[in-house]
Amino acid sequence: MRTIIFRTIAPYLAALMILFSVFVLLRGHNEPGGGFIGGLIAASALAIYGIACGVASVRRAIVFHPMSISAFGLFIAVLAGLPSLLLKQSYMTSQWLSFRFFDVNVDLSTPMLFDIGVYFVVVGSIASIALALEERESD
Amino acid sequence: MTPAAIDTTILAVLAPFAAAVVAPFATKIFKHNAAWILALVPAWIFYHFAGYIGPVSHGETFTPAVEWAPSYGINLSFYIDGLSTLFALLISGIGTFIILYAGGYLNGHPQQGRFFSFLFLFMGAMLGLVTGNNLITLFIFWELTSITSFLLIGFDHLRAASRRAALQALVVTGGGGLSLLAAFILIIGATGEIEMSVLLSSPDVIKNSGLYLPIFILVLGGAFTKSAQFPFHFWLPNAMEAPTPVSAFLHSATMVKAGVYLLMRMHPLLGDTELWTTVLPIFGGVTLLVGTILAVRQTDLKLMLAYTTVASLGLLVMLVGTSWEKALEGAVLYLLAHSLFKGALFMVAGIIDHETGTRDVTKLGGLRGAMPITFAAACLAALSMSGLPPFIGFIAKEVLYEGTWEMGAGSLLVTGTAVLGNSLMLVIAAAVAIKPFFGPAVETPKHAHEGPVLLFAGPLVLSLAGFAAAFFAHQTGELFIGPMLSSLTGQSAHVDLHLIPGYISAPLILSVLTVALGVVLYLQLARLRALVASVLAAIGWGPDKGFDQFVAGIVSLSAAVTRLVQGGKMQTYMMLTFGVTAAAVLVPAFLNDGLPSMPAMPDYAFYEWGILGMAFLGLIAVLVAKTRLTAIVSLGIQGFAVALIFMLFGAPDLSFTQFMVETLSVVILALVMTRLNLSPRDHRPAGAALVTGAISAGVGAGIALTLMAITQQPFDSRLSDFFTAYSRTIAHGRNIVNVIIVDFRGFDTLGEIAVVVLAGLCVLALIRVRTKPEVKVDEDASAEALAKRVEAS
Numbered sequence: 065m066r067t068i069i070f071r072t073i074a075p076y077l078a079a080l081m082i083l084f085s086v087f088v089l090l091r092g093h094n095e096p097g098g099g100f101i102g103g104l105i106a107a108s109a110l111a112i113y114g115i116a117c118g119v120a121s122v123r124r125a126i127v128f129h130p131m132s133i134s135a136f137g138l139f140i141a142v143l144a145g146l147p148s149l150l151l152k153q154s155y156m157t158s159q160w161l162s163f164r165f166f167d168v169n170v171d172l173s174t175p176m177l178f179d180i181g182v183y184f185v186v187v188g189s190i191a192s193i194a195l196a197l198e199e200r201e202s203d
Numbered sequence: 204m205t206p207a208a209i210d211t212t213i214l215a216v217l218a219p220f221a222a223a224v225v226a227p228f229a230t231k232i233f234k235h236n237a238a239w240i241l242a243l244v245p246a247w248i249f250y251h252f253a254g255y256i257g258p259v260s261h262g263e264t265f266t267p268a269v270e271w272a273p274s275y276g277i278n279l280s281f282y283i284d285g286l287s288t289l290f291a292l293l294i295s296g297i298g299t300f301i302i303l304y305a306g307g308y309l310n311g312h313p314q315q316g317r318f319f320s321f322l323f324l325f326m327g328a329m330l331g332l333v334t335g336n337n338l339i340t341l342f343i344f345w346e347l348t349s350i351t352s353f354l355l356i357g358f359d360h361l362r363a364a365s366r367r368a369a370l371q372a373l374v375v376t377g378g379g380g381l382s383l384l385a386a387f388i389l390i391i392g393a394t395g396e397i398e399m400s401v402l403l404s405s406p407d408v409i410k411n412s413g414l415y416l417p418i419f420i421l422v423l424g425g426a427f428t429k430s431a432q433f434p435f436h437f438w439l440p441n442a443m444e445a446p447t448p449v450s451a452f453l454h455s456a457t458m459v460k461a462g463v464y465l466l467m468r469m470h471p472l473l474g475d476t477e478l479w480t481t482v483l484p485i486f487g488g489v490t491l492l493v494g495t496i497l498a499v500r501q502t503d504l505k506l507m508l509a510y511t512t513v514a515s516l517g518l519l520v521m522l523v524g525t526s527w528e529k530a531l532e533g534a535v536l537y538l539l540a541h542s543l544f545k546g547a548l549f550m551v552a553g554i555i556d557h558e559t560g561t562r563d564v565t566k567l568g569g570l571r572g573a574m575p576i577t578f579a580a581a582c583l584a585a586l587s588m589s590g591l592p593p594f595i596g597f598i599a600k601e602v603l604y605e606g607t608w609e610m611g612a613g614s615l616l617v618t619g620t621a622v623l624g625n626s627l628m629l630v631i632a633a634a635v636a637i638k639p640f641f642g643p644a645v646e647t648p649k650h651a652h653e654g655p656v657l658l659f660a661g662p663l664v665l666s667l668a669g670f671a672a673a674f675f676a677h678q679t680g681e682l683f684i685g686p687m688l689s690s691l692t693g694q695s696a697h698v699d700l701h702l703i704p705g706y707i708s709a710p711l712i713l714s715v716l717t718v719a720l721g722v723v724l725y726l727q728l729a730r731l732r733a734l735v736a737s738v739l740a741a742i743g744w745g746p747d748k749g750f751d752q753f754v755a756g757i758v759s760l761s762a763a764v765t766r767l768v769q770g771g772k773m774q775t776y777m778m779l780t781f782g783v784t785a786a787a788v789l790v791p792a793f794l795n796d797g798l799p800s801m802p803a804m805p806d807y808a809f810y811e812w813g814i815l816g817m818a819f820l821g822l823i824a825v826l827v828a829k830t831r832l833t834a835i836v837s838l839g840i841q842g843f844a845v846a847l848i849f850m851l852f853g854a855p856d857l858s859f860t861q862f863m864v865e866t867l868s869v870v871i872l873a874l875v876m877t878r879l880n881l882s883p884r885d886h887r888p889a890g891a892a893l894v895t896g897a898i899s900a901g902v903g904a905g906i907a908l909t910l911m912a913i914t915q916q917p918f919d920s921r922l923s924d925f926f927t928a929y930s931r932t933i934a935h936g937r938n939i940v941n942v943i944i945v946d947f948r949g950f951d952t953l954g955e956i957a958v959v960v961l962a963g964l965c966v967l968a969l970i971r972v973r974t975k976p977e978v979k980v981d982e983d984a985s986a987e988a989l990a991k992r993v994e995a996s
């Protein structure tokens with residue numbers, strides 16, 4: 065598996081895939097995509113990087129433990145439901161904030177925050193399983 | 204009472220919970236002297252409820268309430284009448300001195316703040332229990348008292364005996380609480396009412412409902428466990444592992460009376476039936492005798508008192524069980540008297556323990572010179588417990604004898620039991636008050652001296668209160684006993700009490716008999732103790748041992764069930780899961796004629812046929828693959844073909860996800876394979892492969908047939924129409940799938956991602972388990988299961 069070509073290209077590939085996953089995540093509300101798919105893409109990126117360059121370097125690169133990332137995702141997903149309570153609406157009623165920024169329409173919303181949470185949950189969980197399985201050689 | 208004052212009642216009931224939060228901080232600043240400040244909370248509650256005495260004695264009742272979960276009819280509603288007022292006064296009044304006492308008793312203890320917190324939590328729960336109007340609210344407070352009692356008994360959690368006692372109390376009283384919940388649900392179902400005050404206004408509604416018997420049994424299940432009736436009495440003596448302030452507060456004056464409170468509260472609803480007047484006196488009488496006899500055996504001050512508490516609770520249940528007005532009056536009086544003298548005696552026992560280092564009566568003696576104030580309090584309380592004048596205990600005993608003597612059937616039996624029980628109680632009272640204080644001074648582990656004011660304030664005031672209640676007998680009857688009795692009987696009752704009996708009557712003769720018998724028995728105490736001990740040794744088994752056997756039985760039962768269900772062999776799990784799935788899909792379809800009709804040959808374009816062929820080739824490749832790795836990759840081919848089909852039929856999101864899931868599944872499965880060191884080839888015998896093959900064919904056929912049957916039904920487009928129409932306008936999104944996931948059905952997604960996180964944690968834990976090789980088998984399936992789950996969602 066660890067050919068020189070693969071090892072050289074894997075970091076770039078992984079970086080591109082992560083970038084793409086964020087793109088897929090953010091466009092999800094209107095085009096095919098979303099947190100779930102984005103998360104899967106990012107997890108594959110980490111898995112590829114791990115196979116090519118070793119799990120230790122992946123863990124260094126993502127700083128946090130993948131399970132913590134997953135838990136963080138769940139946390140912000142729960143958080144995304146809260147703002148509506150302040151407006152005396154039921155939990156998870158979506159809230160939208162639209163404004164123009166340098167001639168571009170920007171829509172921020174709680175469903176988007178929620179989707180970001182889904183993204184982190186999926187990345188974290190899948191990556192932590194994949195990395196743990198890949199880790200065999202190192203110990 | 205002004206409306207504002209009535210609303211304050213809700214604050215008064217909840218105030219201890221606030222105090223529980225503040226207590227640790229106050230203790231950090233003021234050390235043990237924080238007790239002086241904290242005691243102001245129960246003192247204020249006492250003052251507040253004292254305001255109800257006047258109106259309640261005129262027969263008024265109050266029902267302050269605040270909405271909680273109105274859609275379920277559950278509200279924080281309270282019912283203030285004679286019964287709850289007296290209980291609230293006892294809880295807050297005794298509670299005030301218990302807080303002070305705890306300040307002295309745990310002086311310097313590193314966790315004193317936490318102890319105050321637990322005490323306040325309990326106090327709030329108990330206040331809520333006795334004033335609760337809404338049945339569900341009442342139940343919640345009932346369970347809270349069990350939980351806080353657990354925390355308090357196990358306060359000294361480093362000792363195994365404390366932990367066992369705490370767990371035992373929780374299991375017994377918590378189990379009883381569940382029984383009570385069932386009773387309440389039955390009551391709500393049978394009558395449609397959830398407020399106690401409404402139920403009490405039409406008392407016969409339960410008796411006429413046809414569910415009387417189950418409700419009766421379930422209510423007793425709650426009351427008997429909480430009030431430690433035989434054969435559930437064993438947890439109470441064990442609960443003496445708790446620090447003494449807890450014993451004095453929970454296990455004599457308040458919590459154990461909750462069961463009696465419940466019986467009194469429900470008396471108008473459930474009482475005065477043949478069942479009631481048969482069952483309750485039997486259980487109460489047996490408890491009374493068992494409690495006093497077991498108390499005689501003990502030499503530990505606290506345990507002696509604990510068993511007499513069991514006995515007193517039995518006496519109360521027996522009296523309530525007679526449903527005879529005069530006996531009920533005796534019960535109410537005795538309840539008041541008992542709370543005062545037993546609380547005081549427990550605190551005395553605690554002071555002796557605290558200042559001398561032992562509470563074994565055989566090692567104590569001659570303390571009256573060293574601890575004069577404690578001695579005085581002990582004497583006053585013990586005289587009240589013995590039922591001697593001029594104390595409230597005497598009046599209580601006179602009235603209850605009068606009641607049991609006058610009542611009709613069973614009078615002799617009940618009276619006899621009461622006399623015997625009371626005389627034994629006198630023996631214990633004498634043993635507690637006389638033995639440690641009289642006689643020659645004995646060397647004790649610590650040098651004995653009087654405790655600080657924080658310690659002796661409580662017992663002194665409580666025992667003096669027992670005297671005051673008797674001295675002002677007329678007012679006691681009018682203000683407290685009468686209103687409380689009215690709550691029990693359901694009609695206004697007039698109580699006229701006198702300290703000095705007007706004439707020589709049956710009760711007075713019974714009293715003299717009780718005292719005489721008690722004195723004789725006290726003189727024979729040592730012999731009596733040996734006799735009881737030898738009888739118990741001969742029996743050799745008790746409910747306490749039974750509890751251990753019960754727990755051990757449950758543990759071995761669950762171990763057996765686990766061994767049966769969780770054999771640890773992944774293949775078995777998978778075969779069972781998929782076998783059941785296939786049967787669940789296929790069997791009903793065959794039975795209910797739910798099979799699809801034969802579809803017509805579809806008219807597909809050539810590329811569509813091509814993709815189908817690709818899926819088919821993938822499947823063939825799986826079947827003929829020589830190595831496992833090839834099979835896994837071939838399964839991926841089939842998955843990709845399905846993803847292409849999704850793409851063709853306008854589901855790009857689904858297709859996208861399918862691609863990713865297939866890729867990751869193949870990667871993870873391949874990793875799992877290398878990790879598990881599976882042999883590259885599958886070496887199962889043909890028979891085993893045939894069975895698993897049949898199961899997979901069954902699942903596949905079942906799912907396929909179901910899908911065909913569903914698609915042959917006319918398509919109900921209401922949901923898709925709704926989402927198409929509103930996804931843009933309501934949720935501002937053009938991608939319907941995504942809008943459904945994150946907005947319309949966002950709450951479902953929240954649950955799902957929580958499951959993903961947990962599944963991830965579980966798989967991670969399984970991968971980390973390296974020491975046991977047989978566990979490694981599970982990883983394979985878990986990863987697979989997760990991959991399948993991800994695929995499914």
